[in-house]
Amino acid sequence: MILCANFKANKTRQETRAYMAVVESFVSANDISDTIIVFPPFTALDHDPRNVLIGVQNGYPVKNGAYTGEIALEQLEEFGIRTILIGHSERRHVIGETQEQIAHKFRFFAEQGFAIIYCVGEPLSVREEGHEALMGYIEKQFEGIDLSYPDLIIAYEPVWAIGTGLTPTNSDIESVHSALRSKTPAPLLYGGSVKVENAGEIMALENVDGVLVGSAALSANDFCEMIAQAVELNTEIGE
Numbered sequence: 001m002i003l004c005a006n007f008k009a010n011k012t013r014q015e016t017r018a019y020m021a022v023v024e025s026f027v028s029a030n031d032i033s034d035t036i037i038v039f040p041p042f043t044a045l046d047h048d049p050r051n052v053l054i055g056v057q058n059g060y061p062v063k064n065g066a067y068t069g070e071i072a073l074e075q076l077e078e079f080g081i082r083t084i085l086i087g088h089s090e091r092r093h094v095i096g097e098t099q100e101q102i103a104h105k106f107r108f109f110a111e112q113g114f115a116i117i118y119c120v121g122e123p124l125s126v127r128e129e130g131h132e133a134l135m136g137y138i139e140k141q142f143e144g145i146d147l148s149y150p151d152l153i154i155a156y157e158p159v160w161a162i163g164t165g166l167t168p169t170n171s172d173i174e175s176v177h178s179a180l181r182s183k184t185p186a187p188l189l190y191g192g193s194v195k196v197e198n199a200g201e202i203m204a205l206e207n208v209d210g211v212l213v214g215s216a217a218l219s220a221n222d223f224c225e226m227i228a229q230a231v232e233l234n235t236e237i238g239e
């Protein structure tokens with residue numbers, strides 16, 4: 001399983017340090033082999049990871065240069081960052097990144113060999129039009145994206161499920177994930193109001209290879225509990 005914690009614009013550097021200490025020691029004490037990735041804010045990238053990967057929530061697709069307010073490859077390399085989130089719903093719908101910009105960013109970081117967690121997901125109005133409309137919408141979010149990129153992870157995060165406490169039904173998640181599976185060999189994460197109470201059952205769904213968690217992962221203990229649920233599933237699968 002792959003479990004990701006996306007802090008968004010939450011937590012200070014000091015809070016991130018304390019968080020990482022809890023998660024790192026949980027992962028090493030329990031000999032966890034699942035992939036755990038934490039995406040702190042830019043100010044807290046200076047962590048020396050042992051068992052947990054640190055990824056970045058965004059990056060500007062240049063080595064360096066005159067791009068006020070952005071962070072580029074050279075700065076990420078200084079922190080040893082090799083993992084990036086691209087296409088997150090908040091960057092598309094709140095910040096206003098276009099598919100063209102997103103695809104450009106994807107190509108740049110793929111050329112640099114980054115692991116890319118590429119996010120897709122539909123707004124509620126599209127979901128209400130049915131499965132075909134939904135997959136048509138997601139198809140457009142794949143424009144310019146190399147779905148056979150070897151270091152790719154796809155995260156399906158319905159816009160209306162993010163930070164709302166709402167989630168699609170398990171069978172809705174499975175039907176989107178099985179459609180995604182036919183398009184790409186990449187691992188498939190689900191994100192959107194994942195929490196301790198539903199993480200285990202979501203991770204147990206067919207074609208779900210992990211979760212991308214926002215608010216509920218802000219608690220290190222809750223995130224560790226979700227990791228423990230993934231470990232339990234591994235054991236069940238192995239039995």
Ligand code: 13P
Pocket residue numbers: 006088157161162163164165191192193194212213214215216
């Ligand atoms: P929530 O878990 O807060 O719904 O956020 C999901 C998300 O956007 C993770 O990237």
